[in-house]
Amino acid sequence: MSCFLTNSSVGKKLVMSISGCFLVLFILFHMSMNLTMLFSWQGYNAICEFLGANWYALAGTALLAAGVLVHFVYAFILTIDNYRARGKQRYAVTVQEKGVAWSSKNMLVLGVIVILGLGLHLVHFWSKMQLVEIMGQHASVINGQEFQVINGAAIMMYTFSHWYNVVLYLVWFAALWFHLTHGVWSMFQTVGFANDTWYPRLKCIANIVATLIFLGFAAVAVYCYFTSSPQLIDEMIANPLAH
Amino acid sequence: MAYTLDAKTPAGELAQKWSNHKAAIKVVSPANKRKLDIIVVGTGLGGASAAASLGELGYNVKIFCISDSPRRAHSIAAQGGINAAKNYQNDNDSIYRLFYDTIKGGDYRAREANVYRLAEVSNLIIDQCVAQGVPFAREYGGLLANRSFGGAQVSRTFYARGQTGQQLLLGAYAALNKEIAAGSVKSYPRHEMLDIVIENGEACGIIARNLVTGELERHGAHAVVIATGGYGNVFFLSTNAMASNGSAAFQCYRKGAGFANPCFTQIHPTCIPVHGTQQSKLTLMSESLRNDGRIWVPKKMEDVKAIRSGAKKPSDIAEEDRDYYLERRYPAFGNLVPRDVASRAAKERCDAGFGVNETGLAVFLDFKTAIERLGKETIKQRYGNLFDMYEEITDVNPYEQPMQIFPAVHYTMGGIWVDYNLMTTIPGLYAIGEANFSDHGANRLGASALMQGLADGYFVLPYTIGDYLSKKIQAPKVKTDTKAFDEAEKGVQARIDRLFAIKGTQTVDDIHKRLGLIMWDNVGMARTKESLEKAIVEIQKLRKEFYKDLKLVGTADSFNVELEKALRLEDFLELGELMARDALNREESCGGHFRSEHQTEDGEALRHDDKFAYAAVWEYKGIDNVPEMTIENLEYEFVHRAQRNYKD
Amino acid sequence: MNFTLKIWRQRDAKSQGAFETYKVENISADTSFLEMMDILNNNLIHEGKEPVAFDHDCREGICGMCSMHINGHAHGPSQAVTTCQMYMRKFKDGSTITIEPWRSAAFPVIRDLVVDRSAYDKILQAGGFISVRTNSVPDGNAIPIPKADADESMDAAACVGCGACAATCKNGSAMLFVAARVSSLAKLPQGKVEGARRAKSMVAKMDELGFGNCTNTGACQAQCPKQVSIAHIARLNREFLAAKFQD
Incomplete structure (x- = not known):
């Protein structure tokens, strides 16, 4: 049993499916957390404080990193396999078949965009928060201002006060949307839970999940862009948890 | 020298003949089966089911087919269904009724004992196919469904949508795959048999051309089974697949196997x-x-x-x-x-x-x-x-x-003459399915072709071949470096070289289309003495033209479809004449054979049972010589012959 | 009708291939695509050239022998038919038609448009059967099978083994072909006995022969001349994973 996950096509796909499912669940959790911003930035910071660099958050982060890594590495292994299986000689003429989603044929490209976005995201937030805390510090300096590691709200408000960051994040969310419209129903197919009756339902669920995730994240970014002001950020820095 | 034809029909009551025969024939022990080799040419319903069953018994089997996979055989195109006397519909069907309908449908020109055996094993076929996973149509209660077909008053046809042939062939092909995996059957796809090798009067192997490399290969065996289907493509236009041909059967005829009732052709x-x-x-x-x-x-x-x-x-x-x-x-x-x-x-x-x-x-x-x-x-x-x-x-x-x-x-009822054991006039050479002549007489009923292919392959040949092979248990492996193989291979090479040397102006298709027209116009749905005589002359002329004016491109040592077609056409050009000769001889109308001179006042087929209640078996005498006919009288012990009437 | 044909020509497996351009003229709209190829070939032979080799046999859409990639589509632009069932009226008069062989590492070219599909036979030999001996079976009606199950089994069994699925798949995956067989037998009680063994050995053989990994694009289903559904792939996944977790 140990080897079919690495040496059989269906086994490898199972790994993609399970790791993908885990990542989707994490993203949904992350999105729900972000939505707190819309109602109370202090509440958001309370969650940041609760997570912080505690053992359970660190374990969660490690698991998450492993999930991303597995999903990413397997994607490359599968793609290389598939490229080889296609043969050296390529078709001179190809078309997009009817009923075949564009995203389904471009999952790797979409995945790479998502990973790049993730890198940017880690630089913007994780490196200013959990990483700093792991290093034993309690605050980091951004553009001359000192942000406490639990002050996710202020960092977010600051980041999205710049229009170009908002645009970059929206592109990232869009790539994720495409990736998920195929990925979510596809993981059901891979574990064998799918049939002709359920395809429309699963694809509908996939579209709903992908759209919810897109809207949830995008709403917070756009909200921050429009509500941010130097005074608000100063106020947040001064008193991250107070009412 | 005319044949001495012994149909080996067992004695006794109709219903007991097959049981008696099985009890009487010899069997080969498992230890000896391992030492015996069998070649099966063709992988349709007959060939695939025979090879799978023989492999299962322990023989070493080699199968040959011209397509890229055994699954492509033209049995796959059969639409309607397969008959069996199960009486699942409770409409008073029985083995006897299926036997009777088949004999009558064939216009009383088939062998009684063979047809009865066919009806007898028909039920086993359904059981076998269901167990193999053939998804036959079912009723809501989960039991097998039936439909009605022409020529019967009961509902006895089993079917899988409009793809019954496909599903039955995939079942036989799966059985074959099981044996290939087990090592008892070795598969040679994209190989065409170009000659049969005879030593001491017995079949001992074939010469086959590897269609990819063009190489001629020798394969020896203790028995050879021909399951290569019918020869309807002599007409160029037919419902047969493009590559369906009569060549394997025709090589057997050339080497001495009797060819029976070649003129019986079914027009759909x-x-x-x-x-x-x-x-x-x-x-x-x-x-x-x-x-x-x-x-x-x-x-x-x-x-x-x-x-x-x-x-x-x-x-x-x-x-x-x-x-x-x-x-x-x-x-x-x-x-x-x-x-x-x-x-x-x-x-x-x-x-x-x-x-x-x-x-x-x-x-x-x-x-x-x-x-x-x-x-x-x-x-x-x-x-x-x-x-x-x-x-x-x-x-x-x-x-x-x-x-x-x-x-x-659509279908050819005529084919290589076989006895009750399905052995041809050449010992060790067998013919099954559409390739032989035995079961359909002058006209085949719908849904009976599939039945015959599988009956021969699963339930008849695996028993009857043992009777012959039991005499071979002391025989060593067949050597292929003998004079007989040398000569056969040389003959094939000479044929190929001759065709390339012609360097004429007409392509294979050009000539084949002309042959088809001659056949359709003169040896088609209605035949007369004049038209048949004309056909013989015209085919002879066309054959001469073929040898003078054929244009063949490419090389013999490569994948060359034109060469394959040319070799098949060469055989059709002789087979067409044989069909015309047989039709000319048969001065009566019966089933698919309609001689305009012999019809009732209302224009219906008029049989002459007093003169033609026989199978005409033809013996090859050389390319431009008239073949010799031997008669196998068809005795009707159990059924009374009657004129068919569809008016009232 | 007149057409310009861009056809892949390749002498044998070892040779380099290239496209060659031909013209065919006065083609009736009722001519089938393969008859158009016959006309081209007959012309080529008359010119002393070697005809284009292509696989074909029954010309009724059931044998699975024909295998051309036409204008970017396996079996051409018509839906749910094989190449042999396509007629020239589907093409625009005067247009250029590009004809290629199946392209997949597991289907090497033999000559021109003819490819070697023996890999499919090998997969079926690995387990695409029910191990019953001739004549040692129960009565056909001994095991009732729900009509819906028999129908679904038949849907999968309609596969003609032409190779269009693997040829179309951007991953060169043969999953639809393998799934059709596994699923057809898995829907029947007779097939369940060896179900686990079958799924495992057929998938292993498929992987060994160099076919790619399915990524659920559904292109195979879109180009399948028999419209075999990818729902059968889901069933194969289920059968395979269940079998593996029981090991």
């Missing part, structure tokens, strides 16, 4: 008509369409002309101006007369000038009445896929305009 009445000179094959529309479709041509010649010129649509012709000629001529059976009768009636109308397309060779199959009576939806449910296929091919919507149909060559 409902095919899509020829549209022009570029057509490559004819597409069958299922016989089931005649359940609801009505066949007609216009009564008035002016309407025929108007339809041909496009001035009128068929639907414009008023009811009273339509000639539903089958209903007119055969009130009792109407549109559901047997295949041979329906085909000849269509030809009669077209000969009289009432053909409805530009070539004058088509009649209408109309669903107007049925759609009015049952509604479009019902018709769609019954025949939707066929209607779609028709529209795809002709661009005419059959819900609005009638279909055009015309008869086409």
Whole structure:
């Protein structure tokens, strides 16, 4: 049993499916957390404080990193396999078949965009928060201002006060949307839970999940862009948890 | 020297013959089976089922097919179903009834004992196929469904949608794969048998051409089984697959195997008509369409002309101006007369000038009445896929305009002569399925071809071959470096070299199309002494032209489809003449063989049981010599012969 | 009708291939695609050239032998038909038609448009059967099978083994072909006995022969001449994973 996950096509796909499912669940959790911003930035910071660099958050982060890594590495292994299986000689003429989603044929490209976005995201937030805390510090300096590691709200408000960051994040969310419209129903197919009756339902669920995730994240970014002001950020820095 | 034909028909009561025979013949012990090699040529229903069963028994089997996989064999194209005397419908079916219907359908020109055995094992076939996972149609209760077919008054046809042949072949092919995996069967796809090797009067191997590399290979065995189907493609246009051919059977005939009743050809009445000179094959529309479709041509010649010129649509012709000629001529059976009768009636109308397309060779199959009576939806449910296929091919919507149909060559009842053991006149050489002549007489009933292929392969040959092989248990492996193999291979090489050396101007297809026309016009649906004599002369002329003017490109040592076709055409050019000779000899009409001189006052087939109740077995005497005929008398102990009547 | 044909020509498996351009003229709209190829070939032979090799046999859409990639589509632009069932009226008069062989590492070219599909036979030999001996079986009606199950089994069994699925798949995956067989037998009680063994050995053989990994694009289903559904792939996944977790 140990080897079919690495040496059989269906086994490898199972790994993609399970790791993908885990990542989707994490993203949904992350999105729900972000939505707190819309109602109370202090509440958001309370969650940041609760997570912080505690053992359970660190374990969660490690698991998450492993999930991303597995999903990413397997994607490359599968793609290389598939490229080889296609043969050296390529078709001179190809078309997009009817009923075949564009995203389904471009999952790797979409995945790479998502990973790049993730890198940017880690630089913007994780490196200013959990990483700093792991290093034993309690605050980091951004553009001359000192942000406490639990002050996710202020960092977010600051980041999205710049229009170009908002645009970059929206592109990232869009790539994720495409990736998920195929990925979510596809993981059901891979574990064998799918049939002709359920395809429309699963694809509908996939579209709903992908759209919810897109809207949830995008709403917070756009909200921050429009509500941010130097005074608000100063106020947040001064008193991250107070009412 | 004429043959001494011993059909080896067992004595005793009809129902006991097969049991008695099985008890009497010898068997080979498992330890000895391992030492014996069998070659099976062809992987259709007969070949695949035989090879799988023989492999299972422990023999070493080699299979050869010309396609890229055994699964491509033309058995796959059979649509309707397979008959069996299960009596699941409780409609008083029985082995005897199936036997009787088959004998009668064959116009009393088949061997009683063989046909009874066929009916007897038919039930086993269904059990076998179900166990293999063939998804036969089922009723809501989960039990097997049946439908009715021509020539029977009971519902005994088992089916898998319109793809019964495909499903049965995939079952046999799966059984074959099981044996290939087990190592008892070795598969040689893209290989064509080009000669049979005979040593001391017994079959001992074949010469095969590897169709990819062009290499000639020698394969030795203690017995050889020919399961290569029929030779309908001698007509160029037929419902057969493009590569279906009579060559393997013809090599056996050349080497001394008797060829029986070559003129018995089945013409299927409902095919899509020829549209022009570029057509490559004819597409069958299922016989089931005649359940609801009505066949007609216009009564008035002016309407025929108007339809041909496009001035009128068929639907414009008023009811009273339509000639539903089958209903007119055969009130009792109407549109559901047997295949041979329906085909000849269509030809009669077209000969009289009432053909409805530009070539004058088509009649209408109309669903107007049925759609009015049952509604479009019902018709769609019954025949939707066929209607779609028709529209795809002709661009005419059959819900609005009638279909055009015309008869086409479909099946050959004649073939290599075999005895009750399915052995040919050459010891060690067997022929099964459509390749032999045994079970269908002068006309085959619908849904019986699949039955015969599988009966021979699963349930008859695996037993009867042991009787011969039991004498071979001391024989060593067949050596292929003998004089017999040398000569056979040299002969094949010489044939190939000769064809390349011609360097003429006509392609294989050019000549084959001309042969097809000669055959269709003179040895087709209606034959006369004059037409047959003319055909013989014309085929001989064409054969000379072939050897003088064939244009063959490419090389012998590569993948060369033209060479394959040329070799097959070379055989067809002799086989066509043999068919004409046999038809000329048979001065009677029976089943698919209609001699215009021999018909009743109403234009029906007139048999002459006093003179022709025999199988005509032909012996090869050289390419330009007249073959010699030997007679196997067909004794009818149990059935009384009668004239077929479909009027009342 | 007149057409310009861009056809892949390749002498044998070892040779380099290239496209060659031909013209065919006065083709009737009722001519089938393969008859058009026959006409081209007959012309080529008359010119003393070697004809284009292509696989074909029954020309009724059931044998699975024909295998051309036409204008970017396996079996051409028509839906749910094989190459042999396509007619020239589907093409625009005067247009250029590009014809290529199946392209997949597991289907090497033999000559021109002919490829070697023996990999499919090998997969079926690995387990695409029910191990019953001739004549040692129960009565056909001994095991009732729900009509819906028999119908679904038949849907999968309609596969003609032409190779269009693997040829179309951007991953060169043969999953639809393998799934059709596994699923057809898995729907029947007779097939369940060896179900686990079958799924495992057929998938292993498929992987061994160099076919790619399915990524659920559904292109195979879109180009399948028999419209075999990818729902059968889901069933194969289920059968395979269940079998593996029981090991």
